[in-house]
Amino acid sequence: MLQVGGLAQLVVAGLTVGSGYALVALGIHIILRATRVINFAQGEFVVLGGLIAYTCVTRLSANAFVALALATLAGFLLGLCYERFVLRPAARVGDLAVTIATIGTVSILLYGHALIWGSLPAPLPPFSGTAASTVELAGASIQVQSLWVLGLLALALCALYAFFERTTFGKAIRAAANSPTGAQLVGIDVGTTRMMSVGISIALAAFGGTIIGPITLVGGAGGVAIAIKGFVGAVVGGLDSPVGCALGGLVVGVVEKLLEGAFSYGIADPIVYSLLLVALLVRPQGLLGRRAALRD
Amino acid sequence: MSERLRADARALPVLALAVVAYGFAFHENATLVQAGTYGAIYAIAAIGLSILLGNVAQISIGQAGFFGVGAYTLAYVTTNAHWNFVPAALLGTALAAALGLAVGVVALRFRGHYLAMATLAFGLIVVGVFHQSAALGGANGISDVPFPQFGALTISGLAAYWFSWAMVALVAVVSLNVLRGRTGRAFEALRNDELAAEVAGVPTRRTKILAFAFAGALAGFAGSIDAGYLGLVTPDTVGVQLSIDLLLMVVLGGVGGVSGAIFGAALISIVNLYGHDLENWRFVIYGVLVIVVVTLFPGGIVGSLGRIAARRRGSREAPPIEQQSRAPAAPAPGRAADAGAAPIEWLRVRDLVMRFGGLAAVDGVSFALEPGRLTSLIGPNGAGKTTVFNAICGIGRVASGSIAIAGRDVTGWQPHRIAGLGVARSFQNARLFAEMTVLENVMAGAYRLEDTSFVADLLALPAARRGERVARERAREMLRLLDLERIAAVPAKELAFGDRRRVELARALASEPGLLLIDEPAAGLGASERARLRDDLLGLRARGMTLLLIEHDMRLVMEISDRVMVLRFGTLIADGLPAAVRADPHVQAAYLGAAG
Numbered sequence: 010m011l012q013v014g015g016l017a018q019l020v021v022a023g024l025t026v027g028s029g030y031a032l033v034a035l036g037i038h039i040i041l042r043a044t045r046v047i048n049f050a051q052g053e054f055v056v057l058g059g060l061i062a063y064t065c066v067t068r069l070s071a072n073a074f075v076a077l078a079l080a081t082l083a084g085f086l087l088g089l090c091y092e093r094f095v096l097r098p099a100a101r102v103g104d105l106a107v108t109i110a111t112i113g114t115v116s117i118l119l120y121g122h123a124l125i126w127g128s129l130p131a132p133l134p135p136f137s138g139t140a141a142s143t144v145e146l147a148g149a150s151i152q153v154q155s156l157w158v159l160g161l162l163a164l165a166l167c168a169l170y171a172f173f174e175r176t177t178f179g180k181a182i183r184a185a186a187n188s189p190t191g192a193q194l195v196g197i198d199v200g201t202t203r204m205m206s207v208g209i210s211i212a213l214a215a216f217g218g219t220i221i222g223p224i225t226l227v228g229g230a231g232g233v234a235i236a237i238k239g240f241v242g243a244v245v246g247g248l249d250s251p252v253g254c255a256l257g258g259l260v261v262g263v264v265e266k267l268l269e270g271a272f273s274y275g276i277a278d279p280i281v282y283s284l285l286l287v288a289l290l291v292r293p294q295g296l297l298g299r300r301a302a303l304r305d
Numbered sequence: 306m307s308e309r310l311r312a313d314a315r316a317l318p319v320l321a322l323a324v325v326a327y328g329f330a331f332h333e334n335a336t337l338v339q340a341g342t343y344g345a346i347y348a349i350a351a352i353g354l355s356i357l358l359g360n361v362a363q364i365s366i367g368q369a370g371f372f373g374v375g376a377y378t379l380a381y382v383t384t385n386a387h388w389n390f391v392p393a394a395l396l397g398t399a400l401a402a403a404l405g406l407a408v409g410v411v412a413l414r415f416r417g418h419y420l421a422m423a424t425l426a427f428g429l430i431v432v433g434v435f436h437q438s439a440a441l442g443g444a445n446g447i448s449d450v451p452f453p454q455f456g457a458l459t460i461s462g463l464a465a466y467w468f469s470w471a472m473v474a475l476v477a478v479v480s481l482n483v484l485r486g487r488t489g490r491a492f493e494a495l496r497n498d499e500l501a502a503e504v505a506g507v508p509t510r511r512t513k514i515l516a517f518a519f520a521g522a523l524a525g526f527a528g529s530i531d532a533g534y535l536g537l538v539t540p541d542t543v544g545v546q547l548s549i550d551l552l553l554m555v556v557l558g559g560v561g562g563v564s565g566a567i568f569g570a571a572l573i574s575i576v577n578l579y580g581h582d583l584e585n586w587r588f589v590i591y592g593v594l595v596i597v598v599v600t601l602f603p604g605g606i607v608g609s610l611g612r613i614a615a616r617r618r619g620s621r622e623a624p625p626i627e628q629q630s631r632a633p634a635a636p637a638p639g640r641a642a643d644a645g646a647a648p649i650e651w652l653r654v655r656d657l658v659m660r661f662g663g664l665a666a667v668d669g670v671s672f673a674l675e676p677g678r679l680t681s682l683i684g685p686n687g688a689g690k691t692t693v694f695n696a697i698c699g700i701g702r703v704a705s706g707s708i709a710i711a712g713r714d715v716t717g718w719q720p721h722r723i724a725g726l727g728v729a730r731s732f733q734n735a736r737l738f739a740e741m742t743v744l745e746n747v748m749a750g751a752y753r754l755e756d757t758s759f760v761a762d763l764l765a766l767p768a769a770r771r772g773e774r775v776a777r778e779r780a781r782e783m784l785r786l787l788d789l790e791r792i793a794a795v796p797a798k799e800l801a802f803g804d805r806r807r808v809e810l811a812r813a814l815a816s817e818p819g820l821l822l823i824d825e826p827a828a829g830l831g832a833s834e835r836a837r838l839r840d841d842l843l844g845l846r847a848r849g850m851t852l853l854l855i856e857h858d859m860r861l862v863m864e865i866s867d868r869v870m871v872l873r874f875g876t877l878i879a880d881g882l883p884a885a886v887r888a889d890p891h892v893q894a895a896y897l898g899a900a901g
Contacts, residue, residue: 047418049425098600105364106599108421109556112366112549113599116592120585128585233545237429240422279433282426289423290414 018149019270020263025155025224027262028162029055032217033239034246034254035169036210041248042186043206044096045104049111051214052236053118058084058215059227060126063133073136077161077219084215085208092207097200119232130229133222154223161220165213166255172209173251182206234278238265241285308742309562310484312611316564317477324470324571328463336578338466344574345469346531349476351554351566353523356480358552359561360489361516362496363412364421366548367428371401371521373435373543375528380447380538381440390453390460394529398522405521409514428548435540446539453533465534472530476523477563479763483519484562486762486769487755487776492516494749497738504698506724506753506816515759524551553591557598559605568607649711651676651820651851652697656706659692659875666692668875669706674820679842679852681862681883684872685895690855691733693872694822697853698730699723711819725753729818733825733855735805737797743808744793747780750815754779776815783811787841803834810841820851827858839865863887871895 033051040048058080065076091114099110122128135142135154143150173179185192185202193199218227225231238261246257261281268277324341331337354368378397382388388396408427415423435441442448453460453468460468483489494502495509503509532538550573558569573591580587602609652674659667667689674680682690695701697708699720707716710726729750738746757772784790787807792800800808806826813821823842827835835858842865846852856862862869862883869886871879879892886892 041418047422049421095596099596102600102603104417105358105362106603108364108418109552109599110596112421112552113592113595116549116553116588116595118592120588120592124585124589233425234429237422237426241426275433275436279430279437282430282433285426286411286423286430289419290411 023263023266027259031258034243034258039210050114052232054214055218058218059222062219085212088208088211130226135223313562340578344571348570350527353520355566357520367424369547370428370431371524372528375525376532376538379529397529401525402522405518409517448537501736559608565607681866727819729813730822739798750812751776
């Protein structure tokens with residue numbers, strides 16, 4: 010029973026950090042669809058979102074949910090600026106330029122965070138109860154915040170689905186991503202839809218950083234690792250499939266926690282990164298993706 | 306690119322002077338000497354990345370991984386096995402090169418962002434392995450690495466400064482040799498147009514792998530020197546931050562070639578020294594700089610300065626037409642042209658089927674070409690003509706049937722191997738190497754005539770110069786033949802449409818093909834250009850070349866063809882003398898009639 014409980018505990022812990030990866034994977038997917046670019050700085054925006062929420066809580070004594078809303082909003086606005094002032098100018102030069110510009114952004118944010126907030130990670134208060142609050146489930150004791158994370162992830166996914174499938178603007182974004190020229194011909198302002206896409210993507214990153222913040226701590230230098238693990242999730246699930254991205258992120262989280270449980274903390278990361286190479290080589294379209302989507 | 310290379314080489318003496326002046330001016334300041342030494346060490350790794358990124362257009366954010374392999378190898382064998390510096394550094398470089406080879410093979414599967422992610426993951430995996438390996442000291446790494454020792458001379462302090470920069474000079478010279486030679490032309494060709502390069506005979510896959518191995522070797526070499534200089538190596542010093550720093554140095558200095566990388570590495574190393582108190586600010590500013598440089602000055606600092614200097618000198622000075630080749634280029638013995646003795650059947654296509662999805666674009670086509678004849682392949686749009694060409698060149702998957710070139714079954718071969726047998730082609734939309742000059746484009750076509758090895762290129766051996774001369778003379782001869790000498794130094798992207806076509810023809814001819822495939826050469830040409838094309842084609846036939854032509858201009862086809870084949874919906878519906886084909890009622894109904 011203890012064995013099963015331990016396993017369940019690891020799986021839930023994995024799903025919790027995996028929720029962060031899932032949101033990163035989705036964010037990478039949205040930016041990739043809209044701008045044909047993989048955003049290396051996605052993980053740094055996750056960290057930044059958590060830090061903004063941290064400031065809201067500590068300085069403005071905001072309630073956790075207000076902090077979440079503010080961080081998400083700030084992420085959205087930052088995303089708009091990011092597209093307009095970094096991605097778009099670099100795109101005029103070429104693909105390599107954009108990739109390099111997103112890496113430059115990693116440097117700015119990574120060290121910018123340390124400048125403003127210091128380099129030591131800090132805990133974000135949980136959304137309810139205390140950090141030690143747990144519930145018993147199938148013999149495993151699970152942090153209450155984990156339940157918040159999974160619930161809020163589900164909420165975000167539903168909201169995204171409704172936005173992209175049910176609203177005209179969401180459909181316009183998808184149309185512009187599928188065929189920029191075609192979209193322009195029917196009167197869609199592709200520049201705006203691109204900006205909105207990046208805004209939504211970064212908002213998701215900030216949202217993710219805030220909800221997992223109480224568990225993983227916020228700040229520090231983990232952004233690059235988060236970005237890569239999110240990317241691994243996207244690749245495993247299928248870069249062109251939103252559902253695949255979300256599931257892939259969760260899978261990566263669970264695999265990571267199981268490896269940490271089975272071996273040691275330091276060995277999990279290299280194995281997860283190797284998973285990326287294997288996934289890219291063996292099934293480049295991902296579990297749920299289509300092969301044709303890879304051609305570019 | 307040769308203008309770019311020449312500018313690159315011109316910048317080197319200036320940099321060398323600066324290095325020497327710096328060494329003498331600050332020889333008493335240990336901190337500055339140290340910063341200068343770091344500059345040299347990073348310059349070596351940065352040169353490799355610069356070539357990978359700028360000359361081959363392959364990104365890597367994992368160069369620190371190779372650097373780490375070099376550093377750890379040296380540290381391990383000098384401390385545990387008491388090797389000397391030189392064999393240890395050579396081993397470190399060789400292991401990094403081998404790893405680069407492996408990464409290159411994997412990298413063939415990725416492009417652009419995917420490659421960036423994959424190499425980033427590679428770098429992280431390598432660091433993770435270093436962290437986990439008890440034999441390599443885990444998180445503490447390996448310390449007490451002895452200083453390099455040459456006789457009584459210990460390489461540390463000021464000696465390390467001079468030693469490291471001497472190594473940079475060596476690496477710079479060797480790298481320029483590579484870029485100038487056949488390998489460099491292959492890099493440039495594949496960067497401009499991978500498919501056209503492959504069809505021109507450049508083994509693009511092997512060339513890419515080579516570039517990764519070379520960049521890996523340089524990073525490994527730099528790592529070896531670094532470990533010997535610092536006396537220790539830890540996982541953290543060879544982490545992602547180093548990969549990003551290297552990228553930053555190359556982007557700031559200017560991607561491609563050597564001088565930008567050297568400048569960028571030196572600059573960052575010195576700024577790092579002064580920026581230590583502003584640890585975080587420094588990297589924020591670097592990030593901003595990278596974005597600004599990459600979007601506003603894609604050539605980097607050195608590249609932009611070079612461009613300004615060139616403009617001041619009166620723009621593109623026509624490069625001297627070096628030694629108007631005295632002897633006409635020797636006809637390549639035993640190759641394509643000497644079909645005189647026993648006529649070779651250049652091409653035999655048997656029951657060829659090519660599919661796209663469920664659709665058979667080519668459906669059971671069979672024909673053979675007689676040597677020295679001009680055969681035209683005609684048919685309505687979408688009949689599958691270009692697909693037949695592609696199949697002959699090795700582009701696309703043959704669903705069934707076979708293709709034999711000069712008696713050898715080449716079905717499923719890679720395009721460059723087929724080109725190596727003496728098959729050349731032009732494309733419907735003239736795929737030139739846009740950033741290379743006309744002469745360089747045509748020289749790239751002569752790739753298969755050169756047999757220079759990479760090592761010969763590396764060391765600029767006489768064989769490399771001989772190969773270069775063969776290619777250059779062959780190219781000049783082709784330019785003369787097609788009356789293109791006047792535009793030899795013009796970059797291909799600036800050419801008028803008609804000239805593009807002729808340059809592409811010259812490039813195809815430069816390989817001394819036995820079989821030449823020409824895809825719609827007359828499309829878009831004016832009357833006089835068309836007349837010239839007709840003369841060119843007849844001239845080539847008179848030289849004994851076997852020609853296969855796709856063309857819609859019926860007057861031209863009927864006038865010059867020895868034989869006409871008509872393709873419709875992927876099958877041949879007529880095949881024979883022009884007059885007979887023209888009279889064939891099927892053809893008239895299906896094609897000529899429809900065309901009016």
